[in-house]
Amino acid sequence: MSAEQVVNRTDWQRSLQFAVNAEHVSNLDPAVGGSVRLRLKVWKDAPLRGIDVRAVLSGHSARLPMRRTREGARFAWWEAALPIPHAGLIHWHFLCHTDAGPRFFTRGGVQTINPTEDRDWTLLPGFAGADWVHGAVFYQIFPDRFCKGDPSVGRRPGEYRFDGGEPRIMDWLAPPPSYAEGRCLDFYNGDLAGIARKLDYLSDLGVGALYLTPVFRARTTHRYDCIDYFHVDEALGGDAALAALTAAAHARGMRVVLDVSLNHTGSDHPWLARARRQSDAPEAGFYYPDGRGGHACWWDVPTLPQLNYGSRALRRIIWEGDDALVRHWLKPPWQIDGWRFDVANMTGRHGPDQFGHAIWRGVRRAVKAEQPDAYIVGEHWEDAGAYLRGDEWDGAMNYFGCASPLRRWLGERVRFEADGPDFPPQPRAPATGQELAAMLRQTLDRLPCQHVALQLNLLGSHDIHRLHHGPAFDWACYRGAVMLQFLLPGAPSIWYGDEVGLGGHADSVEGCRYPMEWREERWDHGFHTLYRTLARLKRDEPVLNDGTHCFLSTGTRHLAFARHGRGRAYVAVLNNAAEPSRIELPLAVMGLCDAAREVFDGRCFRVRNGVLALDLAPRENLLLTMTLTD
Numbered sequence: 001m002s003a004e005q006v007v008n009r010t011d012w013q014r015s016l017q018f019a020v021n022a023e024h025v026s027n028l029d030p031a032v033g034g035s036v037r038l039r040l041k042v043w044k045d046a047p048l049r050g051i052d053v054r055a056v057l058s059g060h061s062a063r064l065p066m067r068r069t070r071e072g073a074r075f076a077w078w079e080a081a082l083p084i085p086h087a088g089l090i091h092w093h094f095l096c097h098t099d100a101g102p103r104f105f106t107r108g109g110v111q112t113i114n115p116t117e118d119r120d121w122t123l124l125p126g127f128a129g130a131d132w133v134h135g136a137v138f139y140q141i142f143p144d145r146f147c148k149g150d151p152s153v154g155r156r157p158g159e160y161r162f163d164g165g166e167p168r169i170m171d172w173l174a175p176p177p178s179y180a181e182g183r184c185l186d187f188y189n190g191d192l193a194g195i196a197r198k199l200d201y202l203s204d205l206g207v208g209a210l211y212l213t214p215v216f217r218a219r220t221t222h223r224y225d226c227i228d229y230f231h232v233d234e235a236l237g238g239d240a241a242l243a244a245l246t247a248a249a250h251a252r253g254m255r256v257v258l259d260v261s262l263n264h265t266g267s268d269h270p271w272l273a274r275a276r277r278q279s280d281a282p283e284a285g286f287y288y289p290d291g292r293g294g295h296a297c298w299w300d301v302p303t304l305p306q307l308n309y310g311s312r313a314l315r316r317i318i319w320e321g322d323d324a325l326v327r328h329w330l331k332p333p334w335q336i337d338g339w340r341f342d343v344a345n346m347t348g349r350h351g352p353d354q355f356g357h358a359i360w361r362g363v364r365r366a367v368k369a370e371q372p373d374a375y376i377v378g379e380h381w382e383d384a385g386a387y388l389r390g391d392e393w394d395g396a397m398n399y400f401g402c403a404s405p406l407r408r409w410l411g412e413r414v415r416f417e418a419d420g421p422d423f424p425p426q427p428r429a430p431a432t433g434q435e436l437a438a439m440l441r442q443t444l445d446r447l448p449c450q451h452v453a454l455q456l457n458l459l460g461s462h463d464i465h466r467l468h469h470g471p472a473f474d475w476a477c478y479r480g481a482v483m484l485q486f487l488l489p490g491a492p493s494i495w496y497g498d499e500v501g502l503g504g505h506a507d508s509v510e511g512c513r514y515p516m517e518w519r520e521e522r523w524d525h526g527f528h529t530l531y532r533t534l535a536r537l538k539r540d541e542p543v544l545n546d547g548t549h550c551f552l553s554t555g556t557r558h559l560a561f562a563r564h565g566r567g568r569a570y571v572a573v574l575n576n577a578a579e580p581s582r583i584e585l586p587l588a589v590m591g592l593c594d595a596a597r598e599v600f601d602g603r604c605f606r607v608r609n610g611v612l613a614l615d616l617a618p619r620e621n622l623l624l625t626m627t628l629t630d
Contacts, residue, residue, distance in 0.1 A: 013103060013110040014550075014589045015043035015075070018094070020121055020449035021546035023565050028450070030084045030125050037081055040066065040094060041630075043589075044076035047098050053080045054104075055092035056117065063095065072630025074592055084125050089390070089448065091120035107445040122448045124390040128368050130338065130375040132255065133395070134453045135545040136208040137486075137535040138493040142462055143212055143236055144187055144221045145515045146496055147194030148172070154189030155235045162219040162268060163303050175503075176510045184220040188515045192232070192241035196248045205499060206535025209255040209491070211340055213462055215242065218266055222462070224342060225266025225303050229317075229325045243333040250335070257375055258329060261342035262318055262359070264297070264304040272305055285311040288350055296350065298343070309348045309355040319359075319366040326363050327370045338375030339367065340456075344393070345380040360392035377456050381415055383442075388451040395454035395490070401443025402457040402488060403464075406481040409436045409559075409574065411472035415464065424507050425465060427472045430576055433559035437551050440561075444489065444549065453546065455490035460498060462513060465506035468498070468527075479530055480574040480621030486534040487563050487572045489549055499531035500524060533600065534623075543568045552585045558616075564590045564628060571596070573614065573622040585612040591628030599623040 018024050018040050026037035038053060053064040066080040084090060093115060094105040103110050108119040148154075155167040165183045170176070177186050192215065202210070214223035217233045232242045246256045265271060271283040272295065278284065288296035288308050298304045309315060319326050329336045341347065341363075348355030360378070367374050376394045378387055381404075384396035404414040408431040431439070444452060459481065460466050467478060486492045496502075497516050501524030505511035517523065538544050547565035554560075557577035563570050569590055575581065587593055588610025596605045596612055600623060605612055607626075614622070 012043045012046040013096075013105075014586065015041075015046065016094070016096075016105050016110065017041040017548050017550075017590070018105075018121065019546070019548040019565070020123060021548070021565070023546075024548075025123070028123075029127070030123070032084055032087050032125055035081045035083045036123070037079055038066075038092075039069075040078045041075050042078065044071050044074060047100075049097040049099070051078050051097065052095040053082060053092050054095045055082060055090065056120075057083065057085055057090070066094075074588075075630040082123075084123075087125055089122055089124060091117060091122040093117075093120045108441070119445045122450075124448055124450055127390050127450050128372040129394050129450050129454055130373050132337075132373060133209070133375055133491045135539065135542075136255065136491045137206055137538050138209045138211050138257075138456060138491055139202055139205070139207040139496060140211045140458075140461060140493055141195060141213070141496050142190075142222075142513055143192065143195065143215055144190045145513055146190045147198050147516060147518070148188075148190055149193030149195070149197045150191050150237055150241070153191055153193075153235055153237050153241075155187040160219065170515075172515050176513055176515075178508060179510060182510070184222055187221050187235070189235065190515070191235070192237040192245045196241075196245045199248055199252055199254065203252050203254070205494075205532050206537075206539045207254065207494070208539060209257060209337070210249060211257045211259065211456075211493065213259045214261070214342075215258060216260065219268055220266075220303075224261050224264075225268070226261065227266045227269045229260065230328060239334070242329075242336075246334055246336060255337035255375075257338040257340055257377070258336050259340040259342060260325070261347075262307065262325075262363075263343045263347040264306045267297075267303045267305055269305075282311075282313045286314045298346070306350060307348075308350065308353070309359055310353060315362070319363045324366060326366050330367065330370045330374055337371075337373075338377065340377045340379065340397070341393075342379050344378030344396075345382075345384070345387070357387070357392065360387060364392055375454075377454075385447060388447050390448060390451075395451065395456050397461070397493075398443065398455040398457045398490060401440060401455060402485060402490070403459050405431070405436055405439035406459060406484065407467065407470075408439070409576065410467065410470075410474070410477055410481055412467075412470055423465065423509070425470050425472075430472075432556045433554040433574070434556070436559050436574075437554045440488070441551075452489045453491075456493050457485055457488050457490040458493040458495070459485055460495040460512065461493075462495070463509060464512065465509075466495065466498060466502070466504055466512050468501060469504050469506040469511060471506070474576075474619060475526070476619040476621055477574070477576050480572065480576075482530055482534065483572040483621065483623045484559075484561055484574060486538050487544065487549075487561055487570060489563075492534075492538060494531060494535070499528050501527040529600075537570075537599070541568070541570070542566065544570060550590070552587070552589075553583055555583065557581065558583050560585050562590060567591070567628050569593075569626050569628050570599075571622075571624040571626075573616075573624065575616050575621055576619055577616070578618050580618060581616050583614050583616065585614065586610060587612050587626065587628075591630060593626045593628050596624040596626040599625055 217228035
């Protein structure tokens, strides 16, 4: 059977290839009044009489005929010029004319009826979206638990009293106490100098960006209870230590993103103290009264009073002033590279006050005016689409489109299926391959295209148990999930210590915050090889940064996902079947190749007539690479 027959058998429509990347769009940041060239790739013998670009310009539907410009051995390229008449969202899909009737090609695939526009390809002229994120591997650090670098700084026993307790200094090798015992006052005294000491380790791992949980003055070890937004906690080394860390990171080509909550302060913040003492003080307007003589708190946590953005004075401090918080740390000598905003979907929301979107539009204007390529990422555990329209966040912590789908694939009940944190996690029947694809596509096919590559793709964080501590942990399937995490469009994020199989437990959030293990003899080197290999591939392979993506095959117990372009492809094959199984991958829809190689063990697989047949052992997961020709 010829390769042409294989593609026809699997349906020529699957060979249609397009992505908003440099291979298919001539200018990803076009000026208003100009145009861009769109290039669509399709099997050259597809039964096509013509192709139009169906675009929405100035609110009106326009059909732009494409012309066939170049042919390879198996594929042809079609091109058209797309005008950019205005700012704001430009969107389009492709209308393929065939003897069997029209076929509409969107990000959701090919269909025979007029599609809705929510899965169109999109372009945002003038969008400043931190392009460096596309090729970055993030490494999330809980500063108190990562590394001790400066013995002269740190919390001291009895330094203060807070929330019924006082700081307790822990031995680095001791497990964290429960919340009831430690009350988030258990300090290991990791610091910013310790992070700087380990930059060479992180560079060798393949990390390109650091995401630090809060570093500003606070009482607790997590520091989400900020008491001074304009000074780094002296227990971490102070302002000078942050300047030294960012300088050292930048010298190695690494970026640094800081974390802050604009939703609430800590109850020891001087603003709240003044508000309590003086009802006519400006700070009295920074918080909401609770009707009982106190102040309203986030989720009724008494140490986290919520901020009221009805106050113009507060807005000037946070984003409107020339040296407002979100601008201040972007400037020398610190020059951080972006912000992660805590509980961002809840910020500015209190009863009838719903300031959320106005806050983030203002924050974006301030951040991008100070540093156009600064990264803005919001915490949101569910669908973040309302904040990803070009004028608020760049990306979200992608629980919805990465962590939750992959955790369900591995047999976990995800957080938003329960009423609250699921500790210990409850197992459930694993999702099917078709369900996993549907969960992933909800994000991939619907967000504006320039936002897709800016999602922060995570499996774990400081707020959820580590996957390898969960009851459904299976090493082979876990490997497959991590492979797919690194292939998905967006920036993969490693929660510190996952790369060595860090110890802990899944019974509470304290279990995912164990101090980093620096004794290499205690590392699980299987984890380290997995993460180091994938992080370096993400760093070094352009196709993993902006390549086209597609789902090659899905079944009840498998999924095969590909990134491809510029003559290269990577395919993650996920398989959680308990028995041997056989799957066939139609590689010819991406291009022609003779063989595929497994990245980790080097095995080679022959490709016959455009199809790769794989006989998989139980729970065998693979990462394949191949060279493609047109």
